[in-house]
Every structure is written in C-alpha cells, then in structure tokens.
Amino acid sequence: MVKQEQELDNRPDNTAFTQQRLPAWQPMLSAGIIIPGFVLIGLAFIGIGVALFVTSRSIQVLEIDYTGVAQDSPCFKCSDPNAKNCMCTMEFSIDSLFQGPVFFYYGLTNYFQNYRRYGVSKDANQLSGDLEYFTNPSDDCAPYVYDNNKPIVPCGSVANSMFNDTFKLFQIVNGARKQVPLDGKGIAWWTDYNVKYRNPNVTPLRNAFNGTVKPVFWSRPAYELDPTDPANNGFINQDFLVWMRRAALPNFRKLYRRITEGDFAEGLPAGNYSLEIAYNYPVLSFDGEKKVVFSNVSWMGGKNEFLGIAYLVIGSLCVVMSIVMLIVYAKFKFPEED
C-alpha cells in the first residue's frame, strides 16, 4: 500500500556527527617518531633504573630468623607449642653504622592473611567504635563471634590472630646491655589511626568493654594492649592497626617499631646487639617462619632491587630495539614516510 504521509522534513541532518565526518586525527606511528621515542624512553628508563638500583643498594637490611626450628637456635626451646611465656634472646652484631632512622619489622612466612574467609572475619562497625556492635557483633566474625555466649570484642579471625611476640633490643656496650628505645608511634597508617578505627567514646575505655570478652587467643583485653600509653589502647593500638591491615602475600613483613630516639637517632652503631624475644606466636603448625628485619628506607621505600633492575632491563631493551629498527629502516627503507 502506498504510503501517503510523507513528512517533508525527514531528511537526515547534515551534521558532521551524523554523517560520520567528524574531524579526526589519525595517529601515524612512523619510524621517524618511534625510533627517537624509543631512544628517549630507553634513556629515561636507564636513568631511573640506575637511580633506583643505586638507592636500593645503599639500603641496609638485617634479617634474623628466630623461629627456632634448628636445634642450635636460641629459640628452639620456645618453639615447643607447650612452652608458655617463653623468652629467648638472639645475639647479632653490626659491622658498620646502620644508618638511621632504622625500621624494625617482624616477618612471617607461609601465613595467608589473604584467605577470603579470614579477611572478611571482622566487624568494621565494631572497630569504628559503634557500641551496638559490641554486644551484637556481625556474623561475619564467625567463628569468633561469641565465647561462652559473651560477645568477643574485637571479634573475628583477623583480630583474634594478632601477632603477639614482643621484642626488646639491647646494644651490648662493654658487656653491659643498653636498651635501644623503640618508637611505637607512626607505624600504622595515619588514616587508620585517626579516622577508620575509633574507640567508643567512653572513659575509661574499659567500661565500653563491659559484658564482652577478649579474643580467645589474646592474653590481654583490647583496652590493655599497651599499659605504658593509655592513648595506644583499644582499636587504635598501633600494633593492632598494623596487624589489621592484612598483607597481600603469604610471606610478608609488618612494621614493628622505629628506632628514632636518643643515641640511636643516627642509626645503630657498629657493635653487638641482643634481641630479647617474648616468644608467643605459634607458626610451626603451618610450617611458617618468624623473623625480625632491621632496615632503613629511602625515597623509594624499603630495599627492592627488582624495580631498579626492571627499569634498567626495559630501558636497555628500548635502546636496543631502536637500534634494530634503525638498521631495518636504513636497509629496507620503510615506505611512505612523510
């Protein structure tokens, strides 16, 4: 049937967009641009790589394993799971000045803080100081929600498994032990300490925890984590915060203390040291290892050779590629060069 109604103005718009004629720029990646580009990138990478490599080289690291698997290890006696409140001492020496500020890490291996179930086993509301969730923690915290029908605060696997070895470092000067002051402030993220984790607005803090129990694994309740500093208790205890920021990989280290004060502000002088360890944390059941790491940092953070080497390799590859391209270019003459 003949279509009768015919609008007069249904002619398509003659605009650049509808006619697919928008002005466009067509990038031409010609050898003339690529070769200098590669050279430039290569040189820049090599430069950065050298800087990274040199910096990384200058970072000092001292790693001490204190798991105590080996029989001759001072901590062997403590590795027995039945030993309670076991203390052991690791002796070590430093040949030359360990440039300050020195950072004191503890490390664990084969420890999967990234288990999905483990990771979700916490109650963010509780940790932000919401009292409602003190008496009624979220089910996410399973299997550490209630202990004997009393709510656990802080609940959940992550909090429950908080690292509880403690360390004291002594410099041995002429046979005498001189304690190295360890600074426990500023080891956690500023935002974690100041915003994300909050204690309930109750003074004294312990009253907020009435009717709750401490996590099963803990020896002390949350409000008594740091007897020396009342501001470092509850959910904003720095060690707790560091622990709660879960590690990405099964072999990880976490910041324990900084050595920034007194005689050691410039670093750890050469000499003999003794590390006194309160050995509490069981790792042998899952074939883990425990270690302490002393390290200083630079602008790029801790020691990491990978980045420098990667930059150097890629940089040189770029230069090599540009040379190859130049040869190919000279020999075969890429067609259509503007």
Add this chain to the structure above:
Amino acid sequence: LILGLLNRLDITQILRVDSRTIYVGHRACPANEAFIPPKFCDNRIVSSKYTVWNFLPKNLFEQFRRIANFYFLIIFLVQVIVDTPTSPVTSGLPLFFVITVTAIKQGYEDWLRHKADNEVNKYPVTVLEDGRRIRKESEKIKVGDVVEVEEDETFPCDLILLQSSRDDDTCFVTTASLDGESNHKTHYTVPDTEKDLESLNVIIMWSQSLGPENLLLKGATLKNTQKICGVAVYTGMETKMALNYQGKSQKRSAVEKSINAFLLVYLCILVSKALVCTTLKYVWQSKPGQDEPWYNEKTQREKDTNLYLKMFTDFLSFMVLFNFIIPVSMYVTVEMQKFLGSFFITWDKDFFDPEIKEGALVNTSDLNEELGQVEYVFTDKTGTLTQNNMEFIECCIDGFQYKYRDASSELDGFCVTDGPVIYLDKWEELFLRALCLCHTVQVKESTEQKVLQPPQEQRGFIASSPDEVALVKGAMRYGFTFLGLESKSMKILNRNNDVEMYELLHVLNFDPVRRRMSVIVRAKSGDTLLFCKGADSSIFPRVRQEEVERIRMHVERNATEGYRTLCVAYKYLNAEEYAQADAGLREARLALQDREEKLMAVYNQVETGMSLIGATAVEDRLQEEAAETMEALQGAGMKVWVLTGDKMETAKSTCYACRLFQRNTELLELTVRTLEDGGRRREERLHELLLEYHKKAVQDAPPVKAGVTRSWSLTNQDYGFIIDGATLSMVLNSSSESNSSRYKNLFLQICQNCTAVLCCRMAPLQKAQIVKMVKNSKGSPITLSIGDGANDVSMILEAHVGIGIKGKEGRQAVRNSDYAIPKLKHLKKLLLAHGHLYYVRIAHLVQYFFYKVGETNAHVTLLQSQRLFGPLYDAAYLTMYNICFTSMPILAYSLLEQHICIEVLLDNATLYREIAKNGMLRWGPFLYWTLLGVFHGLLFFFGVRYLFSNPALQDNGQVFGNWSYGTIVFTVLVFTVTLKLALDTRHWTWINHFVIWGSLAFYVFFSFFWGGIIWPFLRQQRLYFVFANMLSSVSAWLVIILLILLSLLPEILLVVFRKPRGPHARQIAAVTPLSYKHLKERQ
C-alpha cells in the same frame, strides 16, 4: 448468496486444497439450511512479536533463552545462595543492565513494526454493507464482505471479483508486487452475477469451482478499471500474500555465532579450571596444618557440612570467582553498539532519496556487522535492478542510426547521428507505421470524458509486454500516434495530424519459440501489409540477406550496450498471397488437433521473404547506478544472483546492462528451452547438461590458488549461469532421491564458479529455496537478499540479511526487511562503507573484550596459584571496571572508528575482501587477543608481586597491605586497557579524546572519592585512603609506569612493523591519513 470455492489454485505451485463457504454480504442463510458459519481470521497483518501485555514475560523468556544471559542468571543465583568470594552485585548489576538495554532495544524495534503494521491495517477501504458504502479500516474486513476497490488501489485481501466497472466484466490487475510481473493481467467476474450488488437479494449457489481468473490477490493493484466490487474470501494471515511469507525467525549474525563459539570454549575452560582448582584445594588441604591453620578456624557450620556438598559449593564458588571469564559487559556493549550504531545508517544523508523523501530504515540492528560479510547477493530484477520502465532509445532504419535526442521538441529530436541528413522518406515513415501497427497494445481509456487529443506524452498504453508500450510511445514521439483499435481497425495519427485507418486482419501472436510476432493489416489504399517484429536471430533468416549486414552491426552494438533490440520487417501481400495466408490461418485456428503445430507452420510460411526496415533499441531503464553498484559488489568479491519472476530474455538483457554478464561471459543455460532442444526426455537432458556445465565451469577451471578465497579472477573465463523456475524445480525435486542431492550439488558447484547467476521465472518461494540452498551449502556463506516487492519477502526473510527497497511496489518488502533503502545504488555504501566499518568495529570490540577477559582471568588464576583466596580487587572496582572505567572508550571506538575512511572504502571495493569470511574473528585472532590479555595479566601480577616482596614502599617505612596491592594492579589494568585501545584507535575524533582521557580521569577521581569517605552503607571500608596512600609512594608510581609501558611497547613495535604492505598499501596509505585540515577542506 453462497460461494463454494474449491481447489483454489496458487501461483506458487503449492496446491492449497480447501473449500470454504462464504455468505456474501453476511446475508442470513436460508432457514432450511443448517449451516454454521465457520470462523475466519480477521484481515489484520501481524508482523510484530509482542503486545503491551506479553512484552515483559515474553521478552524476558526470549532473553534468557540466550545461553549467556541464562548463564549469568545462574551465576547470580549462585552468588545469592552460596557464600561466594564476590558479592552478587558484581554480576547482578551488569546482568540487569544487559537485560534492560536489550529489552528497550527490542521494544523499540517492535514498536516500529507495530507502526508499520498499523499503516497497512488502518488503511481505509470501502465496504458495501446493506446497500450502503461504508469506509472501514482494512483490518476490519471480514470474510464475506463486499469490498469496493478503485483504480490504482491495492486489494486489501483476497477477493472474488463480482462486478467491474468495465463493460466486458473484466478488470486489469498488475501483480508486480506479488510476483514481479509487471504486465497487466485480465481477471473476470464470476459469471451470472446480479449486476446490482446493492439490491442483491437472490441467492445463487455456485457449484462449479472458481478459477484463479476470478480471484484478486491481496497486494495486487487494480489498473485501468475504474472500480470493482469483490467479496472477501481470504483475509489477513490467510491471504496468499501472507502465506507466501515464511515464519519470521530471529536472525543471528556471524559475529554473534563466533562469539558464542568462543564463549563455549571459555565455558569449558571455566568449568575445567573450577574443577582443577577444587581438586587442588582439597589435595593441598589434605596436607597437615594447611587445611585449618589455627588463625583461620572454620566456622561451626563449615565443620558440619557434608564433605561432598562442600566440594560442590567450593566448585560453585570457583565458578563464580572465575565467572568474568565470560564477559557479561560484552553483551551490553555489543547491544548498545548495535543499537546506537544503526542510527548512523538512518542518519546517512547519502541514503536520502529526494523523490520519496525518505532515507534508509533499520528494522533490526542485530545484523549491522553482517553487512560487512556478505558473500552472495540475491537480487530481484523488476523494480530493484530495473525501474521497470522501458524507454525507446534509438532505432536504425535502413542502416542509418536515429537517436532521439530531445524529448521536448518533437521534430528536431529525431535526428540522424550517422549518415546523411535526409528528409523523412518512405522508409522512415514505413518504419514508424510498422511500430504503430505491429503490436497488441491497448490504449488506456482516460478516466475523464474521452478527449480526442489527450496530451501526447501522458497517453497511457497497456500491454502484456512493456517493450511494446515503449515502442508505441517511441513512435508517438516521432509523430505517429497509435489512437487505438476500433472495430477491427487501427487508427494512427500521422505527422500531418491525419488519422490513418488500417484494418487489422490477423495477429500472429508472439511466442517464445518463434520469438517474433506479426500483424497483417490492410491500408485504406487497399494494400495488404505484413509487419513483423522480433529478435534479430529470428528475423534475419527471413529477410533478404543484403539488407541484413547494414543493420546487424547496429543491433549487435545495441545489444552489448544492454538494450533490448528488436528488428522490424515488412512485406506486401498481394491478393493471392493474402488469400492463401488468410485461409491457412483460419484453417489452423479452427483445427481441433495439433492446433499449435499447424498454426506454427502457417506462421512460418507467412513470415518469409520479408524486407528488413530497421531495428529498435529499447532500454529497460536500470535503477540509477545499477551497473556501478553491481560492479562494485562483484569487485568486493560478492557473487550476484538475479532471481526474478520475469522472462528469461528480459532478465538476460538486464544482466548485460548491469554488467553482470560481460561480453566475454560464456552463458550456461539450463532452461526449458535448452532441455527441449535435444528432443529427448527432459530428465536425461538435464543430467547431461549439468555434467557438461560442471565439467566446463568446475573441473576445467584453473585450480584455486591457496589463500585466495575467490576463485575467479580476470584471467579466467567468466561463466554466467541461467536457469528457470521449471528447471530449478526439476533439479531440486528430481524424481529419484539419489539424483536429487547429486543434481543439487552439481548445480551449486557450477553456480559457485560462475560470476553471475540468473534465475528467471521464479516463484517467490522458489527464490527463498535458492537462498536457503546457498545458505546451507558448504562453508555456509553469508547471503543477502534485496528486493522491493511482496514477492521478494520470502527471500528477504530467508537470507542472512534482507534488504528492502522502498520502491513503488508497496511496503511489504520494507516491512519484512532488516534494512530498507530507497534505491539500489545505496546498497554499495551500505555494504562497502557501513558494513565494512561495522564489522571492523564490532570485531575489534569483541577482540578487545577477549583481551580484557584474558587479563582479569590471568590475575584470578594467579591468585589461586599463589593460594591467595581473597579477591584481588574491591567489589566496587570489579563492578565498575566493565560498566564505567573501560566501557565508554570501547563503545565510542566501536561507534566512531574508521580505520579506513569512507571514501577510500567506496573507491576500493577490494578492501571488502580483506574482512571476508569473518576474517577478524577466527580462532587465530581470538587466540592472539586472549594470549595477549593473559600475557598482560601475568606481567601486572608478577610485576607488582615482585615489588611487594618488600611491602615497605613508602619513605616512612610503613607497609602496604592487600588492598594496596590490588589497587596498584587495578590501576595498571585500567590504564593499560584504555591506552591499548587508544593505540588501536585510528580515527580520533573529539569524542574519542573526551571518552578515553575522560574515563582515565574518572577512574582517578572515583578512586579518590571512593577511598576518601567513610561510606556509611558499606560493611567494610576496605579502600579507605588506599588509593591516596598508593600515590604517595614513589615506587608505586614507578611500577605503574613501568608496567604500562612494558605492556604497550611491544604493541607499538608491532604497529610499526605491521605497516600495510601489498598492492593496495600505497594507495590506502596515500589517502588514509586524515587530518583535521583534510576534513575541514572536505566539508
């Protein structure tokens, strides 16, 4: 009045045997007859799929029948029910999005179909009811209604002709829109009908069956008859036209098919991965101390659940964890791309036709990319290739060529282009008189009062062959006007405005064997003349040979130019000769036995010893640029088949004119005529011919070179194949089963080696049969059908892509097509430019998604291998990744990309071949992109992993945790994925710039925003300040830059080394660089 209609004959050789009883005008049946009126369907044509009410359930059902959607639904349900690593939102939101977008799109398309249906269904018609004429909507016609149709109107349903305004109880009808035959057919009223329908009160029972000559089919058009009345016998979906449609099935594009294939592979990988992971998990857990380290004790519920049930839920969790291996967002993007992309076709002003004031129409956007994959083009002839508008071009009289130059000036127009300028001599006048007399044309009675001298050009002629009309009109332009036939005498108005009368003594009818026709007339002067016109091959042997040579040259030249040529000859008959001929003719006509043979013998006897006057050249006006379009299509590697209901001669000359057949093309004919040549049984002959042609075209053809997909090239002998409907049905439905499939194979093989195939005398369903046959042949090539009439509908529906032409033959084709264009010439741009671009766009879109999938997939797998069971990224990132961060650039790319600009695509049809056979979505590219993605994924993961071997990345010695890790990887991912696309983009418009840089900026902004606020509705503030902290670390910056560059540098190298080479490279490269400057100049 009861009509009994028995054994209704169908044109399509499909015998519908049924009988129905109809009460004309719904008059009450006589009381003594216990007759229950049967229920007939109403006259509505329904091509839409949904109604307002069933849209939601039906559409949802259809959508979830798609494997991918169903799969995502399952995943979503698993996520809701089982405790899984990722939240249900990550898959639920995208799924909801997909379903909504698709539903909106399909709803819109169905709305368009509703609109088109309404146009037909609401068309006003006149119905006679109780003696009154009532205007009704077409859909309200019921079986038994008496419908009145006026001239040039289409019949709204199948009617039995009761009354005609013509005196002789006939009416003329053209069925051009049904079967492509454009000539006028005569239909007869049912005999013995009461003339006064309005007061009809007599009940007559017909006992004889009504023939097709009484039946007016819906879709046909009334011609040359003021009005008719008919009773509706078949309505709506029961009409012949509707029955000729085939069920409208969902068309799937090749790209979609290959996507499905790839997804199936992915699905297998997914399942096997989940299986392997579950196994590994339990193997690993069987080691002491690993199953349940003390710090991560199982919950009571976990301890209680059955081991096997746990394994199963673990398996499901792994499935969910890996589920983004199947990219739900790809479906969204593909849907959006198709939906939005199709607007560019609608908007294209090149498709706008000022005559009908309409542009292109897109009925389904699912097939955009299919336009770039077409291998076979099936085209209708009448109205598609040709305008079905014959025009007298030139003639040649006595060896001199005359060309009509200027239509407006009468005398001067007729000028001689070669030879001396001569006055109008005897030969010319004789020639023109011959043209005026030797035909079977009727003069159309003007609807107004009979004006003796109607405006000459407007004078209407009717003939069974449009050629005759063209000739008569041609003669009219030179001053000899045929006025009509009045009581056995033909009236001619000659140059001097005198009316000449010729008594028509005999008409020696045209038949395809003789290929000529003659008339014997007696002039006023008493001379008896025989005028004969016919094909050169049938005239030349019957005239004096010395005349032939002069004219043969012209005829041959005209033929190669694609004109339809006829030769005209005459002879004087003296009284004896006439008497003899007259007696012979009369005797033969009255013969009871072998009348045909006898007539033929007399004809042959009479038509001898004539003298050749001249030749004519008539052009069946091709559609604008038809030849160029066909040439471009063939250049693009498509094979063009012409399927027409028209006569072979006509179709053949059209093929020549369209340059489908070239002068050196060898024609292989398989028609009734060639079958009858041998004088043996048709079947045997068919067998013989098929084998012979097969040998010629297939076996003797030079072997196809490896790598060249098209077997024919310029050096080869070109073959053209011609087959007609009757022979085709012999080939397809051969008597013995074994032969049938063998013939079919032979036939297909021959056709595939021919440059062009012409199938003439096709019934509509046969057209569809052919398309189906080719579609299902080896390699399942992509087919395209283009047509303009209702007779093409079945073929349009059958082909992968159906194109309707908004021609004069109604709207059926347009409504059932996938795309409709106003003119044939638009096909070129539609395929070569739009199709090509859409294909490249969507192919790259799909590849890109496989790349993205490979990337994320690699991460997740690595997480497992590292025995990290947590998710790497935050749920917000996961959800946003495909919806916001990386979707817009690829969508913009897939809408705007022009890797080669449109002009170049149009100029170089061969470029089309480069993407033929789904070239960009085969297993090779699929593997390449997936592996590239996996490679990038590995790179990012391990790069960041080695960085995190010491997680103290800040200069204050603090350590980064798992969310920082994930965020670094994710940042690298988002940037690389976006920049990779930027590298692949060859056509940077401001939109691309905006979207690419915009989404990167959005990512950064979002990350700050998301991490900058404690969100009260979130259970876990996982990303709080993670991003900002990351940016405060130099190492994080350095590793991000390193990884991005490392993954993209090889790409850049590849681009440099993979510069276009080969014969076209230079040409393309020379035109390709589009700059703002170029484009501005061009506008």
